[in-house]
Each structure stands twice: as structure tokens, then as C-alpha cells.
Amino acid sequence: MTRHATSYFDNEGTEDAYAVHRALQETMQALVGIIRVESELLEAKERLAELAERASKCAVEGNLQFNPGWHLALDLESMLAVSNCTTLSAIERRESRGGHTRDDYPGFRPEFENVNMITRLVDGEYVVAQEPKPQMPDELARLFEEGAH
Amino acid sequence: MAIDTGSAPTTAPEPPSGAPPQDLVMRLWRGDASGGRFQEYRVAPQEGEVVLDVVHRIQATQAPDLAVRWNCKAGKCGSCSAEINGRPALMCMTRMSTLATDQPVTVSPMRAFPIMRDLVTDVSYNFEVAKLIPAFKPGPRDPDGLYRMAQVDIDRGQEFHKCIECFLCQNVCHVIRDHEENKPRYAGPRFFVRLAELEMHPLDTLDRRDYIHQDMGIGYCNITKCCTEVCPEDIHITDNAIIPLKERIVDSHYDPVAWLGRKITGRPAPLRASEARKHTGAAHAQPPAAATPEPGDGA
Amino acid sequence: MSVIEDVPSPAPRPQPIPVRIGAPRAGPPRAVVLRKDPWWAQPLVTGLGLLAFVVYATWAAFRNGHYFIGLDQARNYLSPFYSPCLAANCPPAVRWGPVTPANSGFSPALIILIFPLAFRLTCYYYRKTYYRAFWLSPPACAVADAGSTSAKPNAFRKRYTGETRFPLVLQNVHRYTWYFTFIFAVLLTYDAIEAFRFPGGIGIGVGTLILVANSVFIWAYQLGCHACRHLSGGNLKKFSKAPARRWIWTNLTTPLNKHHQLFAWLSLMTIVVSDLYIYLVSSGAFSDPRIF
Numbered sequence: 102m103t104r105h106a107t108s109y110f111d112n113e114g115t116e117d118a119y120a121v122h123r124a125l126q127e128t129m130q131a132l133v134g135i136i137r138v139e140s141e142l143l144e145a146k147e148r149l150a151e152l153a154e155r156a157s158k159c160a161v162e163g164n165l166q167f168n169p170g171w172h173l174a175l176d177l178e179s180m181l182a183v184s185n186c187t188t189l190s191a192i193e194r195r196e197s198r199g200g201h202t203r204d205d206y207p208g209f210r211p212e213f214e215n216v217n218m219i220t221r222l223v224d225g226e227y228v229v230a231q232e233p234k235p236q237m238p239d240e241l242a243r244l245f246e247e248g249a250h
Numbered sequence: 251m252a253i254d255t256g257s258a259p260t261t262a263p264e265p266p267s268g269a270p271p272q273d274l275v276m277r278l279w280r281g282d283a284s285g286g287r288f289q290e291y292r293v294a295p296q297e298g299e300v301v302l303d304v305v306h307r308i309q310a311t312q313a314p315d316l317a318v319r320w321n322c323k324a325g326k327c328g329s330c331s332a333e334i335n336g337r338p339a340l341m342c343m344t345r346m347s348t349l350a351t352d353q354p355v356t357v358s359p360m361r362a363f364p365i366m367r368d369l370v371t372d373v374s375y376n377f378e379v380a381k382l383i384p385a386f387k388p389g390p391r392d393p394d395g396l397y398r399m400a401q402v403d404i405d406r407g408q409e410f411h412k413c414i415e416c417f418l419c420q421n422v423c424h425v426i427r428d429h430e431e432n433k434p435r436y437a438g439p440r441f442f443v444r445l446a447e448l449e450m451h452p453l454d455t456l457d458r459r460d461y462i463h464q465d466m467g468i469g470y471c472n473i474t475k476c477c478t479e480v481c482p483e484d485i486h487i488t489d490n491a492i493i494p495l496k497e498r499i500v501d502s503h504y505d506p507v508a509w510l511g512r513k514i515t516g517r518p519a520p521l522r523a524s525e526a527r528k529h530t531g532a533a534h535a536q537p538p539a540a541a542t543p544e545p546g547d548g549a
Numbered sequence: 550m551s552v553i554e555d556v557p558s559p560a561p562r563p564q565p566i567p568v569r570i571g572a573p574r575a576g577p578p579r580a581v582v583l584r585k586d587p588w589w590a591q592p593l594v595t596g597l598g599l600l601a602f603v604v605y606a607t608w609a610a611f612r613n614g615h616y617f618i619g620l621d622q623a624r625n626y627l628s629p630f631y632s633p634c635l636a637a638n639c640p641p642a643v644r645w646g647p648v649t650p651a652n653s654g655f656s657p658a659l660i661i662l663i664f665p666l667a668f669r670l671t672c673y674y675y676r677k678t679y680y681r682a683f684w685l686s687p688p689a690c691a692v693a694d695a696g697s698t699s700a701k702p703n704a705f706r707k708r709y710t711g712e713t714r715f716p717l718v719l720q721n722v723h724r725y726t727w728y729f730t731f732i733f734a735v736l737l738t739y740d741a742i743e744a745f746r747f748p749g750g751i752g753i754g755v756g757t758l759i760l761v762a763n764s765v766f767i768w769a770y771q772l773g774c775h776a777c778r779h780l781s782g783g784n785l786k787k788f789s790k791a792p793a794r795r796w797i798w799t800n801l802t803t804p805l806n807k808h809h810q811l812f813a814w815l816s817l818m819t820i821v822v823s824d825l826y827i828y829l830v831s832s833g834a835f836s837d838p839r840i841f
Binding site: 359363384400403490 | 550562564565566567568569570571572573574575576577581582583584585586632673676677680681686687690691693694698704708709710712713718719721722724775776779783784786787788789795807833839
């Protein structure tokens with residue numbers, strides 16, 4: 102873990118963590134924003150792969166002490182993971198629900214009502230799968246019923 | 251960790267007319283415990299920027315390892331304290347338009363504290379003082395089990411609650427800035443604000459006056475008001491916290507008539523510092539092994 | 550150090566704050582002044598202002614003449630430097646006392662000046678001003694204390710102890726100086742009222758207006774004093790338990806205290822202007838115009 106973290110200092114790469122970070126922000130803002138469509142989400146998926154490639158080549162200047170450039174390079178790994186989860190789940194959920202709005206699939210779909218989208222890293226690849234939602238505990242369900250009237 | 255969450259354009263927008271804007275010349279302090287110097291950076295100005303924006307742009311484009319501590323960018327977290335053109339201020343609340351940009355703008359770390367790196371200082375002194383503030387000690391509850399406070403008594407302390415602990419007042423206070431040997435015996439303006447808040451709390455029952463006099467060293471303050479001048483929350487530190495505390499200590503320690511009044515009416519003598527000390531974090535913790543013995547006495 | 554015996558003396562040794570000192574400090578050395586604004590202007594101007602007052606007050610106090618214009622000169626003005634006039638050589642019309650032997654030649658101002666002087670010397674606002682302008686401790690914010698940056702501190706600045714030791718610990722007598730000057734404020738108001746006395750009735754001259762302004766500013770300074778603000782209500786733990794004192798604190802002493810600096814200077818100026826005006830009229834430089 103430590104070796105991985107410090108490996109950025111020996112990186113031969115030429116990428117700048119701040120530039121990759123900005124590109125990631127712009128990608129997610131433009132393609133996985135408030136209103137989503139499949140074509141854009143698929144494009145985002147491809148771009149994220151490119152960005153992951155760039156992020157791994159970040160070169161870090163300076164030393165271990167309070168080094169924001171290095172911290173950003175490390176954080177990019179997590180930001181890419183979150184971006185991938187968001188994008189893959191958004192592709193898979195072919196409906197509009199809550200904060201997730203699909204221009205190509207307006208409205209609720211009953212088949213998605215009781216599933217969560219779970220993204221896992223399998224052999225270095227992000228794989229999304231639908232899994233049934235955990236059952237609501239009885240006492241919570243009762244509260245909903247009481248609140249109904 | 252510096253993550254620019256804004257979606258600022260990558261290039262400076264051209265001004266609507268006239269000559270292209272002159273580059274800003276920023277002189278930022280770079281260095282660590284082994285030494286440092288001002289490094290000059292040139293960046294294109296952008297409309298409506300604050301100093302922190304410019305520092306971030308330098309970080310993103312020219313100095314990726316530039317250390318700067320920041321969080322909220324809204325003057326509410328108290329992280330980005332620095333000295334801008336020598337004046338202690340928050341970087342996120344100092345507009346570039348208020349500075350003379352025809353000459354270099356210097357940004358240096360808070361000079362009262364030990365350096366960590368570049369613009370980042372070790373402010374742990376303040377947290378050590380914080381542990382030594384005798385805690386809030388409410389009296390008994392009302393018969394129905396509740397505590398009650400009058401609105402006028404609550405309003406009085408609101409000003410002190412505004413403190414964001416940026417420690418600019420601690421930084422500018424010459425008692426410790428220019429005489430570091432006083433740090434072990436002086437709490438500093440931020441903590442006089444905290445102590446005033448407790449002493450004026452309608453439910454609090456602890457008398458901290460002797461403790462403020464002895465352990466918190468309020469007598470070292472010579473009320474030159476720099477803490478008030480630099481406070482980004484406009485707390486009237488000197489007039490509303492420090493001087494009222496000094497006057498309370500006159501009541502307890504220097505006013506013979508008040509003393510006589512206590513003798514005649516049988517009101518209790520000021521609580522001794524050693525008793526108030528039992529209500530501090532230090533009473534519950536082992537003294538740190540690395541603590542330096544009090545230096546400077548009789549130097 | 551305390552004067553009160555129910556606080557233990559000698560004080561038990563305070564518990565030091567566990568902090569490591571002597572680590573390399575951030576930024577350039579403190580001796581380097583990074584401020585680009587004219588930070589020296591404020592201590593310079595206020596310092597010169599105080600010096601000018603000291604010079605004038607010394608002259609005025611030792612002048613021992615031309616401090617009273619009596620009804621024989623168709624006015625009734627007494628200089629604030631000489632009120633109350635307690636010496637044997639005071640004009641009979643304004644003499645209280647006397648407390649000094651006849652024909653001692655002692656200037657009456659010297660008997661009383663110690664009280665307002667002590668009040669202003671221990672005033673929280675003036676303390677700020679002279680610590681900055683004369684002690685240079687600090688000369689301005691984020692500008693190093695004089696002597697604190699040199700490797701060899703001079704004899705007077707071995708260590709900074711603030712107001713913890715003699716003589717500066719005496720600043721704590723401020724409220725007692727307030728009690729005494731309260732009497733003076735009353736007397737100066739009396740003098741201002743007396744200044745309406747003209748031969749054969751009531752009148753108003755320019756001098757009357759000056760003395761009235763002086764007594765107004767003296768009161769504004771007196772009642773805005775930090776010690777007064779504390780005693781009027783600031784020392785309360787619960788405002789809700791003392792509505793009358795809270796009212797005074799909220800509506801009188803606190804608003805005046807906010808402008809304590811302004812009234813400190815205004816009252817200082819009107820004292821000088823009153824005395825100088827009376828001196829000039831009395832010595833015949835010009836005559837006091839009657840308005841009413």
C-alpha cells in the first residue's frame with residue numbers, strides 16, 4: 102500500500118494530476134450530469150478508461166511532506182472508482198427515479214423498484230450487477246403504513 | 251488536500267475592451283523547517299478572484315506540490331489563514347481587487363507558529379491551550395428537569411460563538427508572536443473569547459477568574475487591539491471579551507472595595523486557580539512526556 | 550501579584566501550557582516588515598497628538614495665570630485645567646478651599662491635574678495608543694515589537710511581561726481614577742453652566758459654547774469608559790436578573806464605549822481649546838463675541 106502510494110514519485114509518466122482531475126470533472130459534468138442518455142453514458146465509460154490510464158501516469162514533484170499534487174494523484178484513484186460506479190449504474194438503470202433522470206427512459210419501471218445496482222471490481226474491470234434490495238425491517242415498514250393515513 | 255471543485259475555465263477570459271490585463275505577480279513563501287524563501291509566480295488575472303483562487307491556480311499550473319491548507323472557501327472554516335502583503339487575513343476572504351496588483355502580492359504563512367511546509371503552519375499550540383479551558387459547569391436543573399435561560403442572556407454570548415478558530419488573532423498577538431517564551435503561560439485572544447463566553451454564560455457556575463489571572467496569563471495582554479483588527483468574523487475581541495475579563499480580575503484581585511464587600515456580605519472568595527484547574531482537560535490527561543519545562547524565567 | 554488577601558499569595562506556580570517552543574518559525578524573519586500600507590502613520594499621528602497635548606498641558610498647568618475671566622471682564626469662564634481651583638492664589642470668585650498656604654505661588658492646576666491625568670493614563674484606549682506609539686509594543690499589527698528581533702535585547706526589553714508586574718500592574722486602578730474624575734465631570738458641567746452667567750443676567754458667548762461642548766464630550770468619555778461599562782452592567786452573570794442595569798449597559802455605556810476612541814480625542818481637544826480660548830481672551834488677544 103505504502104509502496105503503491107509512493108510509487109508516484111518514481112513514475113516516469115508525464116501526466117499532471119491537476120489536468121487529469123479537471124478532465125474528469127468536465128467529463129462527469131458533461132456526460133453523467135442531471136439529465137442522462139445512454140449514448141452519453143457509454144461515451145463517459147470510454148473516457149473514464151482513458152482517464153484511468155492517464156491517472157496512472159501522473160508524475161509527482163516534491164517530497165512526502167504536505168504535498169497536494171501527490172495527494173491529488175492518490176485521490177484520483179478513488180474519484181475514478183466513484184465515477185465508474187455512477188456511470189455503470191446509470192447505464193444499467195433504464196428508468197427515471199429520484200435524482201437519476203434518463204431522457205431515454207422517462208418514468209418509473211416496476212422491474213427496478215426492488216433492486217440496487219452494485220458495482221464490483223472483477224479482475225481489474227468494473228462490473229455492475231442488479232441485486233435485490235434488502236428487505237425493509239418490519240418496524241420501519243409499519244411507520245410507512247402509519248404515515249400513509 | 252486540494253481538489254478544485256469549481257468549474258473555472260482553463261484560460262482567463264479576455265477583458266471586454268482595452269489592453270490585455272497585466273499578469274499578476276505573486277510572491278509565495280516556499281520552504282520547510284530547513285529554510286525557505288519567496289518564490290515569484292506570474293499568472294493571468296481573472297475577474298472576481300480571491301487570493302486563494304490565485305494560489306490554487308498557481309498550484310494547478312505551476313507548483314503542484316505547493317502546500318496550502320484550506321477547506322470551505324467561504325470564510326467559515328478558518329483554515330486558510332495567512333499573511334497577505336504582511337497583513338494577517340483569510341486567503342478566501344481577501345479579494346484580489348482590494349490589493350495593489352501593479353506590484354507583487356506577497357503571501358506568507360502565519361509567522362507566530364512553527365512551519366510545516368510552504369503556507370502551512372503547525373497550530374497545535376492552540377489546541378493545547380483549548381484543553382486547558384475549564385469546562386462549562388452548569389448548576390442544578392429546574393424542578394421539572396429542564397434548564398432555562400432568558401433570551402437576553404443568550405443573545406449576549408452570540409458574538410463569541412461566531413469564532414471560526416482561524417487563529418489569526420493568536421498569530422497577530424505580539425505577546426506570543428514576538429515573545430515566544432510567553433506561549434507556556436499565555437492563552438491568547440481566541441481563548442479569552444472562549445473564557446469570556448463561559449464567564450458570561452447564564453447557566454455556568456464555575457469562577458475562572460483566578461485561573462484566567464494565573465494560568466491563562468491575561469495580564470500579558472496590553473490591549474493593543476490587533477486581535478480585533480484581524481478578526482474575519484468582526485468579533486470585538488478586545489472590547490467585549492478581553493477588557494471585560496480584565497475588569498473581572500480587577501474585581502477579584504485588585505479592588506479593595508470589592509474585597510471588603512465580599513467580606514461583609516459573606517460572598518465567596520474567588521475560586522482558586524488550582525480548583526478551576528480540575529475542570530480542564532489537563533486534569534484528566536497525563537502530562538505529555540515531551541513537554542518543555544517552563545523556559546525564559548529570569549532570562 | 551494581587552492586593553487582595555483572599556486570593557492566595559504568593560500565588561501557586563501556574564501550570565504551564567505544554568507547548569514546544571523554539572521550533573523554526575513559518576515565513577520570513579519577524580524583523581522583515583511585509584506590510585505595504587503606511588502602517589507607521591497611525592502610531593506617528595497619534596503619538597504626535599499625545600505629545601502635543603503633553604507639551605500644551607505642561608505649559609498650561611505651569612502658566613498660573615489667564616485661566617479665569619471673571620464678571621469684571623463681563624464673562625464667567627474658568628479653564629478646565631484649573632477647575633476646581635483649590636489654591637490660595639485662585640481668584641475669589643472660583644476659589645474652593647484653599648488647600649495651599651497663602652502666597653505659595655503654587656499653580657492651582659498642579660494640585661488637581663493628577664486625577665484626570667491618571668484617568669487617561671490608565672484608560673484602555675490611551676493604553677493601546679501609547680503602547681503602540683511610544684513603547685512600540687507593537688508599533689502596528691504584524692510589525693515586530695521594538696527590540697524583540699535583535700539577537701541582543703536591550704536592557705529595558707529583556708522580557709515582555711505586559712501588565713503583570715510593577716509598574717504596569719497599576720493599570721488595574723483604572724476604576725478608582727474613574728471615581729475621582731466623575732467628580733471632575735460634575736464640576737466641569739457646573740463650570741459650563743456658570744459660563745452662561747453674564748453681568749446682569751444670562752448670556753451666551755463663544756466661550757460658553759466651547760465650555761458646554763467640553764463638558765458634553767467629557768461626559769461622553771467618562772460614561773463610555775470600559776471600567777464604567779463593566780460596573781454599569783458588564784459584570785453581571787445574568788442580564789435578565791437586573792433589567793435596570795442591563796438597560797444602562799445596553800443603551801448608555803455600551804453605545805458610548807463603541808466610540809470611546811473618538812470621545813477620548815474630542816474631549817482632549819476641547820480641554821485644550823477651552824483653556825487656550827480663555828487664555829487668549831483673558832490676555833487680550835481678542836474679545837469673546839457674545840451671541841445672545
